[in-house]
Amino acid sequence: MPPSLRLPSVLSSTPCGAHQLCRSTGQSSRPFSTTLRHDHRVTRARRGLFRWLSLQGENFRNPLSGSTNYLGAYDNRSGVLRRVQEAELRNTLERQNGEAKPEKTGEQSAEEKSKIPPEEPRDRVPFPQNKSFLSQAVLSEELREEIWSRVMKEGQSVREVSVTLRVEMSRVGAVVRLKEVEKEWKRIGKPLARPYAQAVMSMLPQTPFDPSKPDAHGSHESINDLPVHASTGQQIFHPTSESRHFTRLDAAKVFNKRLLPADDRIPHPELVIQHRERVIDGLTVEERKERAELRAAEAEEKRERIAAKQAAAEARVKKIDSGRWEFRFTPINADDAGKDGRGHRGIGWRYGVPLYDRSRGQIKIPKSVG
Amino acid sequence: MSRKRFHGLKRIIPRIRMTWNKYNLYNLSRLPSPNPKGTYFQQKWKAKAATRGYHGEQIREKQWQRMFTSRLNAVVPMDHRYLGENDGSELAAGRGSGLDRKPDWGDDKKPKSKLQTPYMHMTYAPTERRLDVAIFRSLFASSARQARQFVTHGHVTVNGKKMPYPGYLLNPGDMFHVEPESVLFATGQTKDKEQVKTGRELKRARRVANTRRAERRTAKREKALQAIANKKVAAELAAEPTPKAPRPVMVDETEARKQRKADLQELVKQVKAILENKKAPPAAKRKQDLREINREIKGTMSVLNRKPVSEIEGSIDVLTSRLTHLYPSNPFARIGKNAKSKSKPASEIAKETQSSTPEYTAEEKQKMREAVVTSRENPVDESKPYATPWTPRPYMSAFAFIPRYLEVNHKICSAVYLRHPVARPGLAEVPTPFSAEQMQLAFNWYLRRR
Numbered sequence: 001m002p003p004s005l006r007l008p009s010v011l012s013s014t015p016c017g018a019h020q021l022c023r024s025t026g027q028s029s030r031p032f033s034t035t036l037r038h039d040h041r042v043t044r045a046r047r048g049l050f051r052w053l054s055l056q057g058e059n060f061r062n063p064l065s066g067s068t069n070y071l072g073a074y075d076n077r078s079g080v081l082r083r084v085q086e087a088e089l090r091n092t093l094e095r096q097n098g099e100a101k102p103e104k105t106g107e108q109s110a111e112e113k114s115k116i117p118p119e120e121p122r123d124r125v126p127f128p129q130n131k132s133f134l135s136q137a138v139l140s141e142e143l144r145e146e147i148w149s150r151v152m153k154e155g156q157s158v159r160e161v162s163v164t165l166r167v168e169m170s171r172v173g174a175v176v177r178l179k180e181v182e183k184e185w186k187r188i189g190k191p192l193a194r195p196y197a198q199a200v201m202s203m204l205p206q207t208p209f210d211p212s213k214p215d216a217h218g219s220h221e222s223i224n225d226l227p228v229h230a231s232t233g234q235q236i237f238h239p240t241s242e243s244r245h246f247t248r249l250d251a252a253k254v255f256n257k258r259l260l261p262a263d264d265r266i267p268h269p270e271l272v273i274q275h276r277e278r279v280i281d282g283l284t285v286e287e288r289k290e291r292a293e294l295r296a297a298e299a300e301e302k303r304e305r306i307a308a309k310q311a312a313a314e315a316r317v318k319k320i321d322s323g324r325w326e327f328r329f330t331p332i333n334a335d336d337a338g339k340d341g342r343g344h345r346g347i348g349w350r351y352g353v354p355l356y357d358r359s360r361g362q363i364k365i366p367k368s369v370g
Numbered sequence: 371m372s373r374k375r376f377h378g379l380k381r382i383i384p385r386i387r388m389t390w391n392k393y394n395l396y397n398l399s400r401l402p403s404p405n406p407k408g409t410y411f412q413q414k415w416k417a418k419a420a421t422r423g424y425h426g427e428q429i430r431e432k433q434w435q436r437m438f439t440s441r442l443n444a445v446v447p448m449d450h451r452y453l454g455e456n457d458g459s460e461l462a463a464g465r466g467s468g469l470d471r472k473p474d475w476g477d478d479k480k481p482k483s484k485l486q487t488p489y490m491h492m493t494y495a496p497t498e499r500r501l502d503v504a505i506f507r508s509l510f511a512s513s514a515r516q517a518r519q520f521v522t523h524g525h526v527t528v529n530g531k532k533m534p535y536p537g538y539l540l541n542p543g544d545m546f547h548v549e550p551e552s553v554l555f556a557t558g559q560t561k562d563k564e565q566v567k568t569g570r571e572l573k574r575a576r577r578v579a580n581t582r583r584a585e586r587r588t589a590k591r592e593k594a595l596q597a598i599a600n601k602k603v604a605a606e607l608a609a610e611p612t613p614k615a616p617r618p619v620m621v622d623e624t625e626a627r628k629q630r631k632a633d634l635q636e637l638v639k640q641v642k643a644i645l646e647n648k649k650a651p652p653a654a655k656r657k658q659d660l661r662e663i664n665r666e667i668k669g670t671m672s673v674l675n676r677k678p679v680s681e682i683e684g685s686i687d688v689l690t691s692r693l694t695h696l697y698p699s700n701p702f703a704r705i706g707k708n709a710k711s712k713s714k715p716a717s718e719i720a721k722e723t724q725s726s727t728p729e730y731t732a733e734e735k736q737k738m739r740e741a742v743v744t745s746r747e748n749p750v751d752e753s754k755p756y757a758t759p760w761t762p763r764p765y766m767s768a769f770a771f772i773p774r775y776l777e778v779n780h781k782i783c784s785a786v787y788l789r790h791p792v793a794r795p796g797l798a799e800v801p802t803p804f805s806a807e808q809m810q811l812a813f814n815w816y817l818r819r820r
Contacts, residue, residue: 182781224448246459
């Protein structure tokens with residue numbers, strides 16, 4: 001938006017002694033006020049802003065169709081896309097080198113000029129000063145639909161879908177949750193914010209998915225991320241014998257007695273085992289299948305054990321439903337407070353033990369929502 | 371005192387804010403690369419001030435200091451093939467036998483590996499856990515402050531429950547939802563003056579129609595109630611035979627005055643019956659009218675013995691007629707209902723064009739159908755607080771990115787906070803406009819020993 005009509009040249013030409021008065025008489029709603037109107041003064045800074053907005057800033061006013069439109073993709077001086085500049089430079093170089101076939105390039109250029117070259121990762125930098133933050137791709141609508149149908153319709157496990165589509169397990173779960181809500185809205189006829197979603201998705205880089213070629217799907221993100229454990233932050237000089245077969249397991253033990261090796265701390269340890277069995281151990285398909293089933297049975301047993309434990313803990317809580325509230329009574333032991341009455345598992349207020357509930361700096365807003 | 375500017379232009383090193391404002395975009399474009407000038411303390415101070423102006427500017431400094439942690443989360447992507455083929459001993463194998471590689475002591479000729487983990491960019495990762503910041507990052511609000519307002523105004527739910535605290539720290543797996551109307555308002559183009567005016571008029575007309583409808587409904591209800599009350603009174607009258615309808619010419623004036631007094635008392639009784647009806651209490655306006663009538667009845671009663679009988683009779687007639695006129699259904703109330711939808715929605719226009727022009731190819735028909743669908747989903751509605759049909763606000767695309775720790779479904783304006791942000795080789799997940807050096811200085815400022 002250009003600055004509103006308050007040109008300094010006009011103001012200076014008026015033969016008025018009280019300069020400020022003249023200035024304020026123009027469009028002001030308070031014609032007799034002599035106060036300087038700071039907010040509308042045309043300063044050099046504001047001129048610079050509007051100059052930039054009318055030249056380079058014009059690129060950002062509306063989204064670029066078929067591409068992202070970040071500050072880092074443009075040359076700030078000229079306000080032209082870097083990739084367009086480079087393509088032009090390349091074209092001119094080619095023309096200079098081989099002028100033997102100019103008619104062919106002439107035909108192509110008409111089509112190509114309207115098209116901008118495809119974006120690269122370096123064009124996805126929203127903050128030019130920070131090169132280590134990129135706008136990373138989000139799941140496309142088709143990919144989300146595919147994830148939902150694989151989990152909910154075909155009954156595949158989240159782990160399986162995560163491996164085949166190369167999407168993090170937590171993301172798979174979240175996509176299914178959100179899709180379920182979306183379908184519910186559609187079912188009850190609640191209006192979706194579709195125009196908004198379309199506009200936003202057109203501005204973001206996306207991981208495409210072609211339903212006709214599901215096997216050719218590329219990776220969305222790395223699914224085997226090993227979290228850096230705090231105890232591996234230190235450098236340790238650990239002398240061992242040269243002949244010792246010092247593996248990752250031993251290294252983990254050196255860092256921390258209870259630290260597991262990387263093989264067990266990644267989200268998909270089964271991929272490592274499968275690869276080892278296939279390539280290193282050279283097992284046949286039947287053997288691998290058998291082992292996989294064994295592992296699955298083990299995992300299932302473990303899961304059931306945990307579920308049973310949880311159910312038992314749940315059963316210990318006595319629930320009384322009063323229509324409006326559900327009262328839950330947990331059995332407690334008065335001896336938990338300990339001999340001195342200061343045990344951390346003790347319940348209720350005890351003499352001499354400070355209660356910090358009302359003191360400053362205590363978090364009083366909920367920490368989790370069930 | 372004037373308020374300090376949020377998006378200032380004066381500073382040489384401008385303050386960058388968490389907004390989609392065009393001033394902010396301009397400031398971002400002219401943000402100079404940091405110049406290490408001054409003492410170490412000064413550098414840290416400046417870096418802290420600049421970064422805090424962006425990250426959690428709405429949070430008090432003490433609050434942020436309590437949130438700050440020197441533990442920075444990072445991950446290393448592992449290749450399962452490598453893990454399967456090697457058990458880790460290969461890194462130490464041959465050490466001391468001449469097999470170990472020469473260590474790289476920062477050879478200047480070689481370009482340094484780009485894949486260093488940018489730990490320092492994770493300094494402000496704890497603020498990304500806040501609900502208001504997460505809403506801004508999911509592109510549901512045009513600034514962190516607006517997101518905060520949405521939360522405090524009760525437009526946000528977390529896991530299906532209303533969450534009025536912008537400082538709520540999201541846990542991995544939390545699903546938050548913002549009212550789609552608020553989101554469309556925040557991210558859509560603003561209305562111009564005329565649109566605001568027409569919208570206001572439309573809203574006023576709707577309000578009037580609504581109140582009229584409500585009045586009609588209450589009037590109907592009261593009419594029914596009055597019929598019941600009348601029946602009651604009639605029954606009472608039948609019980610004690612005091613003739614009311616035929617007003618015989620009284621010979622004796624005192625007798626006539628007594629009769630008029632009884633009439634007035636009966637009127638009071640009726641009014642009282644309507645006023646004290648608990649099942650269907652009359653509307654406030656109606657109550658006022660009734661009270662007015664009551665007052666006048668009492669006034670007439672007080673002058674009963676002073677004024678001539680004929681005058682009192684006239685006033686009683688007026689009062690009864692007023693009481694009966696209060697209730698008939700208003701024939702003018704229905705006007706304006708059909709005149710409501712003056713501006714035809716775009717979908718109808720599109721339909722008309724479709725029906726009027728025959729002979730289209732299948733492709734064109736498909737396109738037209740799509741156009742109809744979009745116009746139905748994105749109609750012209752002046753009563754909305756944003757310009758309709760909805761279009762994204764200017765300069766939004768420069769700020770449109772979604773970090774990987776969020777999974778957003780824009781159709782339902784909901785998102786899931788998957789995990790805490792992490793750094794990985796070459797990439798940091800916390801969106802920040804500042805360079806690594808500045809972030810490091812800020813990080814050092816917040817370490818306990820500086």
